[in-house]
Amino acid sequence: MSSQDEQFQAGAPDPAASSADDGMTWWYRWLCRIAGVIGGLSCAFAGLWNCVTINPLNIAAGVWMMLNAFVLFLCEAPFCCQFIEFANAVSARADKLRPWQKAAFYCGMAVFPVVLSLTLTTLFGNAIAFATGVLYGMSALGKKGDAISYARIHQQQKQMDEEKLTGALEGQAL
Numbered sequence: 001m002s003s004q005d006e007q008f009q010a011g012a013p014d015p016a017a018s019s020a021d022d023g024m025t026w027w028y029r030w031l032c033r034i035a036g037v038i039g040g041l042s043c044a045f046a047g048l049w050n051c052v053t054i055n056p057l058n059i060a061a062g063v064w065m066m067l068n069a070f071v072l073f074l075c076e077a078p079f080c081c082q083f084i085e086f087a088n089a090v091s092a093r094a095d096k097l098r099p100w101q102k103a104a105f106y107c108g109m110a111v112f113p114v115v116l117s118l119t120l121t122t123l124f125g126n127a128i129a130f131a132t133g134v135l136y137g138m139s140a141l142g143k144k145g146d147a148i149s150y151a152r153i154h155q156q157q158k159q160m161d162e163e164k165l166t167g168a169l170e171g172q173a174l
Contacts, residue, residue, distance in 0.1 A: 024099065024139050032135045036076030036106075039129035043110075044069035046125020050117070061117035065125055068109045072129060075102075100140035106133030 024032075047065030050058050073080045078091035094102070110130035113122045 023142065028135075028139060032132060032139070033076045035128060035132040035135055036072050037080075039106075039110075039132045040069040040072035040076070042125050042128045043072065046121050047113075050113075050119070050121045050125070055117070057117040058119065058122075061113040061119075061122050064113045064116065065122065068113070068126070068129055071109065072106070072132070076132075098140065099136045103133045103135075103137030103140060106130070106136065108133075 043065045047062040047069060050062030050065060053059060053062075070081075074084075074087055074090050075094035076091075078087040081087040097105075107130055110126040110133060114126055116122075
């Protein structure tokens with residue numbers, strides 16, 4: 001077996017194991033991946049457009065945005081980087097990260113060029129990459145609870161408030 005075959009097998013994560021770890025459904029996982037690819041495209045085009053200037057901060061922000069696009073492609077769509085030897089290994093490592101770690105990483109990557117040079121190009125170019133981080137952050141929060149448990153909690157809080165109110169009124173009456 002060649003080293004490329006070993007890297008390919010090591011880079012292909014087991015979908016059943018990864019879905020059991022973070023609790024994400026298959027369609028939400030694909031939504032996050034598609035948002036990452038679209039975010040990478042928007043970062044690449046906006047970063048290239050940002051580099052066509054004489055302002056050094058815009059050029060630095062554009063280069064950072066193109067680096068963001070490369071990282072997004074590498075982590076979310078390694079098939080776009082098939083001629084890079086380490087792409088599958090990086091993707092496998094990124095798949096092992098928890099959703100909140102991906103959220104912090106993607107949002108941090110997207111905020112830096114905006115802080116560096118606040119223009120419409122950097123703002124709109126990084127918006128989808130930031131949205132990818134937000135999607136991963138929402139998955140880290142977990143599933144929404146059912147209405148019955150929320151109603152039960154609300155009823156218990158209401159009952160406790162009534163007991164405190166009646167206790168306070170009895171204390172004033174004495």
